[in-house]
Amino acid sequence: GENVEQHPSTLSVQEGDSAVIKCTYSDSASNYFPWYKQELGKRPQLIIDIRSNVGEKKDQRIAVTLNKTAKHFSLHITETQPEDSAVYFCAASNGWGSGGGADGLTFGKGTHLIIQP
Amino acid sequence: DAGITQSPRHKVTETGTPVTLRCHQTENHRYMYWYRQDPGHGLRLIHYSYGVKDTDKGEVSDGYSVSRSKTEDFLLTLESATSSQTSVYFCAISEKGSNTEAFFGQGTRLTVV
DSSP states (O other): OOOEEEEOSEEEEETTSOEEEEEEESOTTOOEEEEEEEOTTSOOEEEEEEETTOSEEEETTEEEEEETTTTEEEEEEOSOOGGGOEEEEEEEBOTTSTTTTOOOOEEOOOEEEEEEO | OOSEEEEOSEEEEOTTOOEEEEEEESSOOSEEEEEEEETTTEEEEEEEEEETTEEEEOTTOTTEEEEEEETTEEEEEESSOOGGGOEEEEEEEESSOTTSOOEEOOOEEEEEO
16 A cells, blocks of 8 residues: 655754655555645645656745655745644545545655744 | 534443434435544544445554445444544535545544543
């Protein structure tokens, strides 16, 4: 099955600086790579995703890059703000695995992003 | 927020007792999932459903069963709760499968003593 590794586990940056979180995956058939943000005590919420036919996607201060050859993808947050403090999870899915598109996501273990004032 | 509700939100139960968690959605999404979240492990898939009465196992299914008799409800049952099943349980729904956005419920914090 799929295995997703996420680094670092904790990342502390100064407000206004950039933050980068990296993930690697093992299953070359994976084709969907979402990123979820989870604030303390809250549910995970999608912030950005990318599909395997795209190398980069950007949404305001957030961008995701994908390198299919190396099987890794990264989240980039620029001009970090206090409200960016949260746990971020990467995930991967082979949307057409044995479950016919239903197999669910394989998550990394999360990165606790701390924005220092 | 997507219409997805988990109940109960918190539960304390004793080892060996059966426990059922409920996930209810009002979005008419076909796909539903149960995950557990533990420190240092992220979110791990327990079971999923791709339609009424259509379910399958995920990564950590031992000790859990599920049922889906209606589109809107997905039940997770711990047949005989153990301390290792103390966790936060999240239900999620998606419209078109695992390669589309998943919407999560608020979570259920389960403590087995």
